Amino acid sequence: MIRFISRRLAQTVLLLFGISVVLFLLAEAVPGDYFSEAQLNPNISADTLQALRSHYGLDRPLVVRYGYWLASVARGDMGYSLAYNQPVSQLLFPRLGNTLLLAVPALLTCWVLALVLGVLLAGYGGKWSERVFSLGSSALLATPDVLLALLALLIAARTRLFPAGGMHSLATADSGRLSSARDLAWHLFLPGCVFILSSLAPIVRHVHAEMKEVLQTPHVRAAEGHGISRLRVLFRYALPAAANPLVSLFGVSVGLMFSVVLVVEIVLGWPGLGPMLLEAILARDMFVTIGGVLLSALMLVLGNVVADFLLYAIDPRIRVQA
Amino acid sequence: MNQHSRAVISGVLLLAFHAVVVLAGFFAPYNYATQDRLHPHAPPMSAHFFDCSGKFHFWPFVYGLKDKEGSFGQYERDCDSRYPVRFFARGDRYAIAGAFSLDVHLFTVDEPGRIFLLGTDGFGRDQFSRTLYGGQVSLFAGLLAAGICVAVGMLAGTLAGFYGGWLDATLMRLAELCIAIPALYLLLAVRSYLPLQVEPAAAFALVVLVIGSVTWGRPARLVRGVVLSARERNFVLAARGFGASSAYLIRRHLLPETLSVSLTQLAVLVPQFIMFEITLSFLGLGVGEPFPSWGNLLSQAQQYHNLVSYWWLLLPGLAPIPVLMAYYALSTALQRRLDLKGEEIIG
Numbered sequence: 001m002i003r004f005i006s007r008r009l010a011q012t013v014l015l016l017f018g019i020s021v022v023l024f025l026l027a028e029a030v031p032g033d034y035f036s037e038a039q040l041n042p043n044i045s046a047d048t049l050q051a052l053r054s055h056y057g058l059d060r061p062l063v064v065r066y067g068y069w070l071a072s073v074a075r076g077d078m079g080y081s082l083a084y085n086q087p088v089s090q091l092l093f094p095r096l097g098n099t100l101l102l103a104v105p106a107l108l109t110c111w112v113l114a115l116v117l118g119v120l121l122a123g124y125g126g127k128w129s130e131r132v133f134s135l136g137s138s139a140l141l142a143t144p145d146v147l148l149a150l151l152a153l154l155i156a157a158r159t160r161l162f163p164a165g166g167m168h169s170l171a172t173a174d175s176g177r178l179s180s181a182r183d184l185a186w187h188l189f190l191p192g193c194v195f196i197l198s199s200l201a202p203i204v205r206h207v208h209a210e211m212k213e214v215l216q217t218p219h220v221r222a223a224e225g226h227g228i229s230r231l232r233v234l235f236r237y238a239l240p241a242a243a244n245p246l247v248s249l250f251g252v253s254v255g256l257m258f259s260v261v262l263v264v265e266i267v268l269g270w271p272g273l274g275p276m277l278l279e280a281i282l283a284r285d286m287f288v289t290i291g292g293v294l295l296s297a298l299m300l301v302l303g304n305v306v307a308d309f310l311l312y313a314i315d316p317r318i319r320v321q322a
Numbered sequence: 323m324n325q326h327s328r329a330v331i332s333g334v335l336l337l338a339f340h341a342v343v344v345l346a347g348f349f350a351p352y353n354y355a356t357q358d359r360l361h362p363h364a365p366p367m368s369a370h371f372f373d374c375s376g377k378f379h380f381w382p383f384v385y386g387l388k389d390k391e392g393s394f395g396q397y398e399r400d401c402d403s404r405y406p407v408r409f410f411a412r413g414d415r416y417a418i419a420g421a422f423s424l425d426v427h428l429f430t431v432d433e434p435g436r437i438f439l440l441g442t443d444g445f446g447r448d449q450f451s452r453t454l455y456g457g458q459v460s461l462f463a464g465l466l467a468a469g470i471c472v473a474v475g476m477l478a479g480t481l482a483g484f485y486g487g488w489l490d491a492t493l494m495r496l497a498e499l500c501i502a503i504p505a506l507y508l509l510l511a512v513r514s515y516l517p518l519q520v521e522p523a524a525a526f527a528l529v530v531l532v533i534g535s536v537t538w539g540r541p542a543r544l545v546r547g548v549v550l551s552a553r554e555r556n557f558v559l560a561a562r563g564f565g566a567s568s569a570y571l572i573r574r575h576l577l578p579e580t581l582s583v584s585l586t587q588l589a590v591l592v593p594q595f596i597m598f599e600i601t602l603s604f605l606g607l608g609v610g611e612p613f614p615s616w617g618n619l620l621s622q623a624q625q626y627h628n629l630v631s632y633w634w635l636l637l638p639g640l641a642p643i644p645v646l647m648a649y650y651a652l653s654t655a656l657q658r659r660l661d662l663k664g665e666e667i668i669g
Contacts, residue, residue: 004410015499015502018495022499023511026512026515029515030515043465075499138650138651141646141647141650142642142644142646142649142650144600144601144616145601146617147511147620147641150620150624153626154636157626157629163392255504255505256502258507259504262506262510270661272334277507277510278605280514281514282518286514289510289514292507292511293510296507297503299504300502300503
């Protein structure tokens with residue numbers, strides 16, 4: 001087990017290292033930097049720009065800059081944001097917290113919904129409900145996340161039941177822990193719903209397909225033949241047998257989650273990683289971009305690690321192998 | 323309905339969608355840049371058979387727009403002005419596939435009347451026309467990007483699987499790098515290094531290249547797997563024994579083996595990439611004004627005031643749904659077919 005963890009850790013570090021090298025090389029290959037925009041301003045002289053560049057070390061060779069950046073990662077700063085004049089980690093970590101606050105509960109809810117829906121449909125669905133499901137889920141799959149998020153915003157604006165964006169309201173800023181938690185949940189609801197709607201379809205389709213396959217296997221039919229109730233057969237005997245590929249899908253869905261949550265955050269004004277990354281890209285604030293991408297890769301790796309542990313916990317076959 | 327007919331139907335539908343988009347100039351009543359400066363944010367209108375007094379007209383017509391009394395920027399229909407819908411009538415000039423210049427439109431109305439089936443945007447441009455033209459960008463960006471992605475994946479996967487050794491190790495580590503980052507983040511990161519303000523044509527090429535170049539990891543791994551098993555098959559070993567060159571083996575025996583996996587990947591990836599294009603253009607990192615795409619059409623609705631007052635700005639967002647559904651149906655059918663084939667080989 002310890003060998004497994006340490007190997008995984010080493011792999012992750014190597015992976016992140018590789019990603020950072022590639023991103024640095026890409027940035028180097030393309031002309032222009034954070035101060036390129038200022039060149040167009042006639043009030044800023046070329047000397048000033050040169051001074052700024054050398055102040056921030058942008059005029060040094062690539063290897064030196066990469067070395068400095070690595071040292072800064074080792075210090076836990078992850079580089080320096082030129083737009084905010086702050087270490088990148090101070091900018092990104094609170095944002096990452098907000099993203100996870102939105103994404104983790106939403107992803108878990110999504111999985112619970114998908115499991116219940118997929119299993120019940122595979123177990124009880126007739127011809128027509130299957131058809132409706134297949135049509136509905138593919139329509140949901142085909143709806144752009146952007147459209148769903150905008151629709152949510154429209155609903156919030158029209159009904160005034162939900163706040164149109166943001167994470168806190170000013171009124172409850174310091175009115176006790178309970179009411180600010182309630183306020184947070186109220187703000188969380190719509191982005192969470194959009195997130196669930198846009199990630200539900202692929203997951204529920206997979207659950208359904210796996211369950212359909214497992215329901216044909218001899219051991220499930222034997223369980224049925226013993227007169228065990230349908231519901232118990234489905235959740236006690238069929239679902240665990242279908243769990244293996246689904247757990248792997250869970251790891252993949254973490255990556256999917258990050259792509260969906262980016263759009264949701266930007267449209268609905270949730271102060272997570274997404275808006276910050278977009279802003280950094282538009283301003284060519286390179287270290288923030290690299291930091292954001294590295295964090296997202298790290299989260300994807302973490303998702304896969306969680307999936308591995310889950311697999312180890314629920315699938316005895318893997319425990320025997322390991 | 324069996325899988326085969328499902329695949330055929332969705333394939334035919336897709337052909338039809340692409341044809342409509344290519345012939346956007348004919349199906350759209352106006353050019354994507356034609357402005358009606360008197361009517362920004364006009365609501366959607368439809369063709370009528372009954373006029374305001376309830377009288378039936380044999381030929382469909384639309385009403386003119388007039389400003390609502392005591393309001394600013396709101397319209398109501400002008401019962402006194404009726405404009406019959408003309409089919410196959412002349413209007414804005416357009417080019418089909420950049421070559422044939424024509425001015426015949428499927429439907430339009432006589433000046434000064436206007437037909438805005440999906441309303442107009444803030445510049446008074448017809449959203450229906452812009453949606454059709456926008457499909458040119460979104461659909462073909464998805465298709466081309468998927469083509470590049472699968473082509474690169476096939477090449478990398480075949481080389482890695484066939485030659486093995488350090489080439490295999492390098493290519494597969496690179497592929498893992500691409501897979502390890504959530505696709506949209508990688509896309510944004512790569513896009514962030516490229517110039518922001520570019521011509522629509524250059525932006526289109528950029529979007530296609532960026533999407534194609536960051537996503538080849540998965541198809542490459544799938545193709546490598548197929549090649550690894552194919553190169554040990556007896557007919558390949560026999561060909562090698564007869565002295566066939568590596569290039570011949572790859573071209574004649576291995577690439578054909580990977581074709582079914584690659585085509586299925588293509589059908590799976592195209593809808594994903596159309597979504598990527600929509601997201602990129604929506605965020606202002608893809609194709610920009612004045613040329614429409616399904617993504618940047620929605621970006622006007624991002625402004626709170628526009629969204630609340632002019633809900634029809636969201637209508638272009640519905641256009642991708644039938645197209646993507648057809649793609650998903652096609653890819654599901656292809657995947658099932660592939661699985662079945664695998665079982666036949668085993669059995």
